[in-house]
Amino acid sequence: MTEQKVPGSELYTDEFAADPYPAYARLREEAPVCPVSSRRFDSYLITRFEDAKAALTDSRLSKDLYGPDKHYIRIFGPNSEGLNRNMLNSDPPEHTRLRKIVSQAFAPRRIEALRPRVAEIVDNLLDKIVPHGQAELMHDFAIPLPMMVICELLGIPETDHDRVLGWTQVIRTSGSSGRPPEEERAAVQEAQLQLTHYLTDLVRVKREHPADDMISALIESSEHGGNLSESELVPTTFLLLFAGHQTTADFLGNATVALLTNPDQLELLHADPELLPSAIEELLRFDGPLPVASPRIAMEDLEYQGVCIPRGSIVGVVINAANHDPEQFAEPDRLDFRRERGPHIGFGHGVHYCLGVSLARMEARIGIGALLRRLPDLRLAVPAAELRRLPAASPFRGLLELPVVFRA
Incomplete structure (x- = not known):
């Protein structure tokens, strides 16, 4: 059977960026395994929950993008290999080796010891916000919180936080500046290059002057049989830096909007703060x-x-579509903090399950909890439909800006 590819233009629109869930519902119903054509690359999207779980553990679907066919060029572009050759884009046994080493840096004692510092960072950020009665919550809170935490964990000096944040935000917001595509690509490539140089120098400094931080722990593990090569240290550090703040920042923004546009659930959480872990x-x-x-x-x-996915095809498991599958979740488009805890796949599934899940949950609980406690009358400064979001083609779902107001 010949498959008719769905043009990316039908999915990756401004309307889709604002609310992709109606489109996801149509795909689950009409084309649960959907070939999609886009400007960057063609792929197959898998949207139903059970199929998604199966695909995330299917050994026939490889994460190794750096084999002879060099799939990474199609996906990331020709200048990305230096930063993206890490455990996220590898299969066992290579992935197993790298994850074992990195997991030592996420030891429970290290993460739990960070709890008071996360609370301190949250309070310091809110101290700057509270007197003004308004804020741009992405810039003032959601982005700096996880960035400061992961920078401190890695051992990035505080004097360098703004520089590092600047490079990562150029990469994060690619496609949203309004500049011509060639200029946009050049800016991203320059940011990647500068970040690579910075992390290379930082790893060298940590090797010469180790400290109590993740990069030093990775170096020590490598030198004591961990077999993390010099060429793997920088991509691994980049992965931890980017994964350690990007998704948490976007989650904090998305969660705030969901709370403010579902006042019944916001009121429920105010009335019963013990619901916070389930709410997250x-x-x-x-x-x-x-x-x-x-x-x-x-x-x-x-x-x-029933859809044939040919060898060499790129496959995207649509986590957010799967997490709205009515076969798995009753009334999936309704926010319900008293919902029976089902096994969502927001942190992934299988061997690539999010390694930083404990840190992410801790930051989310402390951050959201503090927002509710210190800004009890928080509300959007613009209608939800006018919020500016990352482009629909971005690999992340998040906000460019989150203007809010509250009683000072």
């Missing part, structure tokens, strides 16, 4: 920051829902 999980299911899992490659012809 429901908010992640409801509007997660990573709509599509990182790309996989079909290593052989395979079939899902």
Whole structure:
């Protein structure tokens, strides 16, 4: 059977960026395994929950983008190999080796010891916001909170935080500046290059002057049989830096909008703060920051829902569509903090399950909890439909700006 590809222009519009869930519902119903054509690359999207879980553990779908076919060029472009060759884009046993080393840096004692510092950062950020009665919550809170936390964990000096944040935000907001595509690509490539140089120098400094931080721990692990090569240290550091703040920042923004546009659930959470852990999980299911899992490659012809996915195809597991599957979640488009805790896949599934889940949950609970406590009358400064979001083609679902007002 010949498949008719869906043009990306039908999915990746401003309307889709504002609310992709009606389109996801149509795909689940009419084309649960959907070939999509876009400007960057063609792919197959998997949108139903059970199919998504199966695909995330399917060994025929490889995460290794750096084999002979060099799929990374199609996905990331020709200048990205230096930063993206990490455990996220690898298969066992390579992935197993790298994850074992990195997991030592996320030891529970290290993360739990960070709790007072996360609370301190949250309070300091809110101290600057509270007197003004208004804020741009992405710039003032959601982005700096996880960035400051991951920078301190990695051992990035405070004097360098703004520089590093600047480079990562150029990469994060690619496609939203309004500049011609050539200028946009050049800016991203320059940011990647500068960040690579910076992290290379930082790893060298940490090797010569180790401290109590993640980069030093990775170096020490490597030198004591961990087998993390010099060429792997910088991409691993980049992955931890970017993954350690990007999705948490976008989650905080998305969660705030969900709360402010669902006043019944916001009131419920004010009345019963003990619901916060369940609320965080429901908010992640409801509007997660990573709509599509990182790309996989079909290593052989395979079939899902009667659709043949040819060998060499890029496959995207649409996490946010799966997390709204009515076969898995009753009334999935309704935010419900008293929902029975189902196994959402907002943190992934299988061997690539999010390594930083404990840190992300801690930051979310402390951050959202503090917003509710210190800004009890928080509300949007503009209608939700006017909020500026990342481009629909971005791998992340998040906000460019989140203007809010409250009683000073």
